[in-house]
Amino acid sequence: MQKLNVEVLSVSVDSVFTHKIWNETELSKMVDGGIPYPMLSDQNGSIGSLYGVYNEESGVNIRGRFLIDADGIIQAAEILSPPVGRNPKELLRQIKAYQHHQKTGEVMPSGWEEGGKTLKPSTALAGNVWKEWQPK
Amino acid sequence: MLVGKKAPNFTAKAFHKGKITSITLEDLKGKWVVLCFYPGDFTFV
Numbered sequence: 553m554q555k556l557n558v559e560v561l562s563v564s565v566d567s568v569f570t571h572k573i574w575n576e577t578e579l580s581k582m583v584d585g586g587i588p589y590p591m592l593s594d595q596n597g598s599i600g601s602l603y604g605v606y607n608e609e610s611g612v613n614i615r616g617r618f619l620i621d622a623d624g625i626i627q628a629a630e631i632l633s634p635p636v637g638r639n640p641k642e643l644l645r646q647i648k649a650y651q652h653h654q655k656t657g658e659v660m661p662s663g664w665e666e667g668g669k670t671l672k673p674s675t676a677l678a679g680n681v682w683k684e685w686q687p688k
Numbered sequence: 689m690l691v692g693k694k695a696p697n698f699t700a701k702a703f704h705k706g707k708i709t710s711i712t713l714e715d716l717k718g719k720w721v722v723l724c725f726y727p728g729d730f731t732f733v
Contacts, residue, residue: 558720561711563700566729574729585720590702590711594725602696605725613725620695620721624714629691637733643722652719 556647557622560589563600565612568593605631619646621654661685695723 553560566574571591577662580586594613600606605616617638627650632638641652648659658670661681669685671677676682690696699712713721 553722556720557706558722559714559716560722560724561702562724562726564726564728568701568703568708570729572708575703578730586705588698588705590704590709592700592702592711594700599698600725602698603690603725604725610727612727614727616725618690618695618721618723620713620723622720624695626690626695634727634731635733638724647720647722669700672716678726 556651558647561592562587562589563592563594563613565594565597565600567595617643619643619650620649663688695721 564571568591572595575586575591594600597606597608597611597613600613600616603616603618605613605681607614614634615632615636615638617630618626621627628646630638630643648666649664653659654669656670658672660668660670664670671681671684690701697714699710699713701708702711704711713723
């Protein structure tokens with residue numbers, strides 16, 4: 553993530569002290585050296601409310617993930633209900649795709665992976681995408 | 689729907705590498721940010 557100029561921030565309604573204990577007692581046994589990124593405390597759910605992921609009934613933030621570019625614009629978001637975890641590979645794919653787009657103006661078709669076929673939008677390409685790219 | 693819009697700014701206390709710090713989103717301009725919400729510490733997923 554550092555190579556891609558990406559900062560990760562995690563957010564929950566727990567206190568910073570709970571974060572500390574969780575990191576010490578459990579997470580450091582799953583990740584060498586413990587969690588490397590800042591773990592934010594959102595005890596009244598105010599940040600979660602700003603992003604539309606705070607659930608007042610249960611008093612917690614649901615699993616929302618927002619990809620924010622270097623200009624502070626949200627480029628992508630994913631929101632999952634509690635039982636299912638995220639897929640970091642998909643996040644990485646999206647970061648690489650958006651960064652590639654911002655660098656080159658090219659666009660990434662469905663299912664694109666790093667190094668895969670990209671398209672250069674143009675009037676000539678309209679109606680001719682099929683010549684350049686086919687779904688697998 | 690927030691996609692395509694400016695990310696709402698915030699300041700929050702954070703635990704980072706053994707220390708308690710404060711993070712303001714706007715201070716991170718120039719970097720990409722992945723903001724991950726989750727239900728709570730010591731949960732299972």
